Amino acid sequence: MPESDTPVDWPVPQAAYVHVPFCRHRCGYCNFSVIAGRDELSEAYLQALDWELQQRPIIEPVETLFLGGGTPTHLSVEWLERFLQIIAARIPLRPNAEFSIEANPRDIDQAKLELLQRFGLNRISLGVQSFQSAKLATLERDHDEDIASAAIRLAAQSIPQVSIDLIFAAPGETLDSWQRDLDTALALPITHLSTYALTFEKGTQFWNRREKNELTTHDELVELQMYQLARSKAAAAQMTQYEISSFAAAKSECRHNLHYWEGRGWYAYGPGAAGFVDGTRTTNHRSPTTYIRRCHSGVSPIQDEEPIGRVQWACERAAFGIRRIAGLNVNRLHRETGIDVMPLRKAELSPCFEWGLIEWSDDRLRLTEKGIPLADSVSSAFL
Ligand code: SF4
Known part of the structure; x- marks a missing residue:
């Protein structure tokens, strides 16, 4: 039997993601599953989520749990507490689990932080994007430098790990203004920074504009x-x-993202959420109202299901793994998937070696200094 056909013992997922779709406003560049200005759906969403969590229960405690969106902290204190009660009842966590929540700077206040602390959240990821009014206005964000800085300082007093996202290459942005954003961010008490170039995705207002x-x-x-x-x-x-877009203080890497990049499976709940369990990738309906309606009718919210073959699994893990600065442990990947990606992708990887974009470091294949900015091209060589 060729190794690509042998059955796989799929790892039991150690990570879980829950999507909360509510936002105050849909930002022009956003392509997530979001519903703006419909806060009256909070209760119906929570009932739907609770039902979904019961249909696909998590039995073994997970090592990381990420509450993302949308904006989970957009929920009122009352609904946020109910949400966290549902999560605590349905998703078992290991003793040292990483428990993260995404938040908007404007939502952060003492009452919500106390709630997060009470439920054991130990990491917060703030969607700051910029500290400058003109750039924030272009991005249609509703905070300013004072609000963002105050939110970071306040969060750092009660949540041990504070991460922020910053966007660069926004329309009209200069190298000087980007430098000011970085200087401001790095002078604040953050433990993690993610930076992304603004992307224009089809279907967004920014794409049309x-x-x-x-x-x-x-x-x-x-x-x-x-x-x-x-x-x-x-x-x-x-x-x-530690990854193309991710920077961390000591011992502050995002463990949840490491699970994604290692491709070892994760549970996912909520509208638009994409999971990977027992070799099958599932994606829930993106429309929050369709998601709610289906769950309330006792119908699965899953829209797409795709079984993943062993070769695809190995290649995707390699494509994500090579984006880590430490590199890709090719032997371990071979051991865990049964697939040796190097001969399989020899033709595609040869130019990457020739152009000096990748190199061997012991048994790890890693990006060179020249290859780091070209990680997308190297990554696609595995796919
Ligand atoms: S706050 Fe974030 S999730 Fe909500 S619309 Fe803006 S970019 Fe999208």
């Missing part, structure tokens, strides 16, 4: 300069880059 030339984009060279600036500023602030 760019098509009409209402929004300008940056050329690749400027984006690259901004990316390299983030890397050097983070390094100077003792934030180690």
Whole structure:
């Protein structure tokens, strides 16, 4: 039997994700499953979520749990407490689990932080994106520098791990203004930083506005300069880059994301949530109202189900793994999946070696300094 056909002992997922779709406003660049201005659906959503969690229960305690969105902290204190009660009742956590929540700076206050602390949240990921009013207005975000800085300081007093997201290459942004964002962020009490170039995804308002030339984009060279600036500023602030877009203080890597990148399975609940359990990838209906309606009718909210073969699994794990700065442990991947990706992708990887984008470091295949900004191209060589 060829090794690609032998059955797989799929690992029991150690991670879980729950999607909360509510937001105050849909930002023009956002392509997530979001519902804005419909807070009256909070109760119906929570009932639906509780039902879904009972249909696909998690038996063994997980090592990481991520409450994302949307904006989970957009829920009122009353509904946020009910949400956390449901989560606590349905998702068992290991004693040292990482328990994260996404939050918007404007939602952060003492009452919500006390609630998060009471339910054992130990990591908060704040969608700051920028500290500058003009850029925040372009991105349609509803906070300013004072609100964002105050939220970070307040959160750091009660939650041990504080992460923020920053967007670069927004329309009209300069290298100087990006530098100011980085300087402001790195002077605040954060333990983790994620930076992303703004993307224009089909179906978003930003996509349409760019098509009409209402929004300008940056050329690749400027984006690259901004990316390299983030890397050097983070390094100077003792934030180690451990993945293409992720920087962390000591022992502050996002363990939940490490589970995704290692491709060892995760549970997912809520509208649009995508899980990977027992070799099958599932995606729930993206529309929050459809999700709620289906769950309330006793119908599964899953829209797509795709069984993953052993080769696809190994190649996808390699594509994500190579984006980690420590590199990809090819032998371990072979051991765990039964697939040796190197001969399988020899033709695609040869140019990456020739151009000096990847190199061997012991048994790890890793990006070189030249390859780090070109990680997407290297990654796609595995797919
Ligand atoms: S706050 Fe975040 S999730 Fe909500 S609409 Fe804006 S980008 Fe999307």
